[in-house]
Amino acid sequence: MNSLKLYTEYIELELTKVDFPKEPTNLYDPLRYFLTLGGKRIRPVMTLLGAELFGTPKEVVISQALSIEVFHNFTLIHDDIMDDAPKRRNKQTVHDKWDTSIAILSGDALIIKAYELLSQIDPIKLPLAFALLNKTALEVCEGQTMDTDFETQEDVTIAKYIEMIRLKTSVLLGASLKMGALIAGASEKDQNNLYNFGQNIGIAFQIQDDILDLYADPDKFGKQVGGDVIANKKTLLHLTAIGKATLEHREIMNQLQNEDNLNFKVSRTTQMFDQLKVKEDCQLMMQDYYKRAMKSLDAIEIDSDEKITLIELAEFLIERNV
C-alpha cells in the first residue's frame, strides 16, 4: 500500500496547484474550499497507474488525472444539492456553507475546469481523451438520474440496480484507468481490458458498500450502521431480499418501511435478511464482479509484475472491513 500512498500524495500536491482566479470570490472560493476537503483520490491515482502500466511516467498524464478528479468533485457538489446533504467528509457542503445558486454555478465552473485540465495534452491524443470524458460524463448523469428515479419506482430490478451503479460510479473508474492507458499509447484491446477491470472493480466496490452499510462493525464504521435501511433505500440487499421473500416477509418489509423505532427497524430487517441469506448472495455477486475484473486484468498483454499495484488497489477498495 506504500506505493499507492505516494501516488495519492502526489495528486494531493498537484491538486493544490490547480489555479483559480481570485475573483469573483463567490464562484472560486467554494471550489478552493471543496477541492481541499480530501477524499481517497482513487480516480486520478488510477489514471497515473493506467499510464505507468504502459511505460508512461505519471507526470505526463497528471493534468488528465486532475481533470478526472475535478470532474468527480463537480458531480459531488451538484449531488449534494440534490440530496440536500449538509455534510461531505464531515465538512459543510457548498450549498450549505454558501447557497444553492452558488453551488450550482461553482459546480458548473468546475466541470469547465475539468475540460480545461483535460485539454493540456499532446494534441494528437486530444480527440480520443475528449471523447472518453464526454461519453463517461454523460453516463454519470444518466446513472445519477436513475438513482433519483429509483426512489419513487416500485419495479426496480437487480439488473437495473447494477446498471445504475455501473453508470453512476463504475464507468468513471474504468475511464480513469483507460485515460492513462490511452495517453500512454496502449493498444485498444488493452485499453478496453483495463476499462473493464476498473468498471467491474467499481461495481464490486459498490456492492461491498451496500453490504457494509448494514453489516459493518459499528465501532469502526464512520456513520450509522443501517442508514440505508432507515432511509428505505432500494439497495442490493433490499432488492435481493425482495426477490427471495415470501408473501409474509414482504408484508413485514412493508410494515417496517413506516417503523418509527429505528433500532427495531434495523435489527428486525437484519434478522430477516439473515434468514433469507441476503448477505451471502450479495457477497457472491461481489466476488463475481471481482473475478471478472481480475480476468480483464489478466488479459492485458504486459508482464504480470507490472500489475501488482492495480491488484493492491483492487484489494484496498474491496477488502475493507469498515
Place this chain on the structure above:
Amino acid sequence: MNSLKLYTEYIELELTKVDFPKEPTNLYDPLRYFLTLGGKRIRPVMTLLGAELFGTPKEVVISQALSIEVFHNFTLIHDDIMDDAPKRRNKQTVHDKWDTSIAILSGDALIIKAYELLSQIDPIKLPLAFALLNKTALEVCEGQTMDTDFETQEDVTIAKYIEMIRLKTSVLLGASLKMGALIAGASEKDQNNLYNFGQNIGIAFQIQDDILDLYADPDKFGKQVGGDVIANKKTLLHLTAIGKATLEHREIMNQLQNEDNLNFKVSRTTQMFDQLKVKEDCQLMMQDYYKRAMKSLDAIEIDSDEKITLIELAEFLIERNV
C-alpha cells in the same frame, strides 16, 4: 434580413437533429423540450457568419454552431433555477415543469453535449476551438456570479456593471463569431477583430435592453415596462442616475425602493431619470460600444461587401424599438 432568416431556419432544422438517447427520460426529455422552445438563435447564426466571412461554408461549422447554442441553453436552464423563474419564452421552465434536481442534472448533461458537439471538428482545429469554449464558458459563470452578487452589493459602479454584462453575455457573442472564423482559418488578428465586434455589439445590446425595460412602447413590449425598476435592479439606468443624483434625489430613490404603489414607483422613477437625462447618457454609451464594434469590423481585412450580413445582424440586435 432575409438572409438572416435563412440562417436561423437552418439552425432550427439542424438543432432538431441533435440526438439524445431515449432513456432515462427524466434526463433527456427536459433537454428535448427546452431546445425546442425557440429563441433567436443569434449565437449559432454568428458562428455560421464568422465562417462564411472567411470563405468556409456553414455546413463545415454547423456542429460548433450548435455546440454554442446548446451551451447557451445549458446556462439558461441553470439561470432559471437560480432566478426561480417559472417561465421562459412563455413556456414553463425545466425546474418548474419537472423539479430542481432534474433541472440541475439536465443542465449538466447539456453542457457535456455542448462539448460533444464541439468535438465533431477537424482534429487540427480542436485545441483552439476547445480553448475558446473553455475560456468563454468560465467567463460566463463569472458574469452570472457578478450579476447575483450585485443584488446585495452597495458599491456597484458603472465600470463593474459593464464588466458584468461583458462576461455574462457579450463574450459568448464574440466567441460565437470567433469560433466560425477560427475554423475557417482566419488570421489571429481578424479573429480578434471579429471577437471584439461581437463583444461590443453584445454590450450595446445589453445597454439597449436596460433602456427598453423602462422606455419601450408598452403596447409592443412583451413584458411589463419598468420591471427592472419594480425589482430594484441595479441596471445601467439606475447606476447612471445614482452617479448624477443630488442628495435629495438619492433620498427619493431610497424611498422608492420600498414603494408599494408600483405604477407610482415606475412613473416617479421615470420622471427623475428624465430630469437627470439618464436615458440620453445610456444611449450615448450604447452608441459608443456600437461604434467600437463597427471599428473592429472595419479593421477586418476582407472586402466590405462581405460584411453586410454582419452589419444587418448588428442593426437587427440594436435598432429594435421594443
